[in-house]
Amino acid sequence: MKSYEKLVHDLAPREFGKQGKIWVGFLLIVIFAALIAYYQQIRKGLSITHLNDYVLWGVYISNFVFFVAISLVGSLVTAILRLSGAKWSTPLTRISEVIAVAAIIMAGLTIIIDMGRPERIYNIFLHGRLQSPIIWDVLVISTYLFISLMLLFFPLLPDFAILKKHFENKPKLSKVYAALSLNWTGSKYQEGIYNKSISILSILIIPVAFGIHTVTAWLFATTYRPGWDSSNFGPYFIAGAFVAGAGSVVVIMYVLRRIYNLEHYITDFHFDKMGKLLVLLCLVYLYFNINEYLVPAYKTTEEESDHLYELFAGDYAPLFWTVIVGGLIVPIFILLFKKGRKPLPLFIVGILVVLGAWWKRYLIVTPTLLHPFLPFQGVPKSWHSYFPSALEWTITFGTLASALLIMTLLFRYLPIIPIHETAEEKGLLKHHKNEEL
Numbered sequence: 001m002k003s004y005e006k007l008v009h010d011l012a013p014r015e016f017g018k019q020g021k022i023w024v025g026f027l028l029i030v031i032f033a034a035l036i037a038y039y040q041q042i043r044k045g046l047s048i049t050h051l052n053d054y055v056l057w058g059v060y061i062s063n064f065v066f067f068v069a070i071s072l073v074g075s076l077v078t079a080i081l082r083l084s085g086a087k088w089s090t091p092l093t094r095i096s097e098v099i100a101v102a103a104i105i106m107a108g109l110t111i112i113i114d115m116g117r118p119e120r121i122y123n124i125f126l127h128g129r130l131q132s133p134i135i136w137d138v139l140v141i142s143t144y145l146f147i148s149l150m151l152l153f154f155p156l157l158p159d160f161a162i163l164k165k166h167f168e169n170k171p172k173l174s175k176v177y178a179a180l181s182l183n184w185t186g187s188k189y190q191e192g193i194y195n196k197s198i199s200i201l202s203i204l205i206i207p208v209a210f211g212i213h214t215v216t217a218w219l220f221a222t223t224y225r226p227g228w229d230s231s232n233f234g235p236y237f238i239a240g241a242f243v244a245g246a247g248s249v250v251v252i253m254y255v256l257r258r259i260y261n262l263e264h265y266i267t268d269f270h271f272d273k274m275g276k277l278l279v280l281l282c283l284v285y286l287y288f289n290i291n292e293y294l295v296p297a298y299k300t301t302e303e304e305s306d307h308l309y310e311l312f313a314g315d316y317a318p319l320f321w322t323v324i325v326g327g328l329i330v331p332i333f334i335l336l337f338k339k340g341r342k343p344l345p346l347f348i349v350g351i352l353v354v355l356g357a358w359w360k361r362y363l364i365v366t367p368t369l370l371h372p373f374l375p376f377q378g379v380p381k382s383w384h385s386y387f388p389s390a391l392e393w394t395i396t397f398g399t400l401a402s403a404l405l406i407m408t409l410l411f412r413y414l415p416i417i418p419i420h421e422t423a424e425e426k427g428l429l430k431h432h433k434n435e436e437l
Contacts, residue, residue, distance in 0.1 A: 034398020059388040060114035062362040067107035073245025074100025075209035079202040102406035158420035226303040227368035247353030254347040275341030327356015
C-alpha cells in the first residue's frame, strides 16, 4: 500500500466495534434517565430540586460555566495555534473543534434546563434588554456556536472529497460524503477560498471566544456579592477555561489514540507539547486564583471574611483544597518533569484537571449564594445549605453524557485527524496528484 493510501486508510472513519456499541448504549441509558428526571422537573417545577430562593443557581449553572469553559479549546488549538504557525497542532485541531462544538451546544441546553419555564425562552429574544448581561450571553453563545460549526466544517471539505473516493464500495456513505464536500476538486481557486475562509474564521473566533467567557464572568461580577464582586473575574474565567479546555483535549486525544491505534499520528511529541502548554496555562491560572482570594482577604470585610472562611476552613474547605491542590498544584509539579508529560501520566493529569475544573465552577457558584444580603429568617432549615438532589445530579450527568455522545458520533463519521492537511504537511498530497496526472 502506497504512503498516501495508507494515510487515508489509517485516518478514515471506522465502524464501531463491540466496545464502541457498549459505550454508546451506556450513554443513551444515562441520557434516557436524565430525560425522565427532566420530565419530572417540568411537570412538578423546580420545587422538587434543592434550588430555593437563596440558591437560585446551583449545579446546573456550575455545569453551564464548565461547558462554556471547555468550549474555549476550539479557539486555543484551532485558531491561536493555527494562526501562530504551530504545525505540530494539526493532529489535534479536529479533536479540539469537536469538543468545542459539543460543549457549546450543551451549554445552551443547560441554560434551558435551569429555567423553571423553558417554554418562555422566546421572551429573551423578544424582550431582552441590552442593559442585562444575560442577553449578551445569549447573543455571544449563538455567534460562537455558528463560528465553531463553520470552523469544524470548512477544513472538512477536502477530507469529505477524499472519503467520497475511499468509500466507493459503500455507495450510500460515499454519496453523503460527496454531498458534504460541496463539489471540492482541489483547484487553485477553491484552495484560495478555502484558506482565506479558515483564516477569517480563526481570527473571528478569538474575540468571540474571549467575549463569551468575559460576558459569562460579568453575569457574576455585576452582582454585588462576596466572591463575585471582582474586576478580576473576566481574565480569571478565561485563564481557567484555557486550562479546562487543554485538559479535555489531553484526555480525548489519549483515548482516541488508544482506541484507533493512532500512535504514528498522535505521538509522544504531541503529548509533550500539550503538557508544556498545560503547565503554562496552569501557572497563569494559579496566579489568577491567588489574586482572586488575596484581594478580598486583604480587604477583610465581614461578608468577604465569611465567604473565605467557608472556602478555606469551613464546610467547603475539603472540596476547595482538593480542587486547588489536586486539580492545579499537583498537575503543575507533575508536568514540570519530562516523564510527567508522557502519554499515560499526562492522561491522568488531564483527568485531574478536568475534574478539578468542574468542581471549581461549583465552588464559584454555590458558596456565594449561601451568603445572601437578607438574613435567614423564617425559612426551612434545609435552605441554610445547598447540595444537588438526586434529580439534579441525574440531569447533570445526562448533559455530560450528551456532550460525550455528540463527540462520539462526530468521531465515528469524521476523520479524527485532518487527512488533507496531514498529507500536505508530509508531502504526500503533491506526490499523489502527480501520480494521478
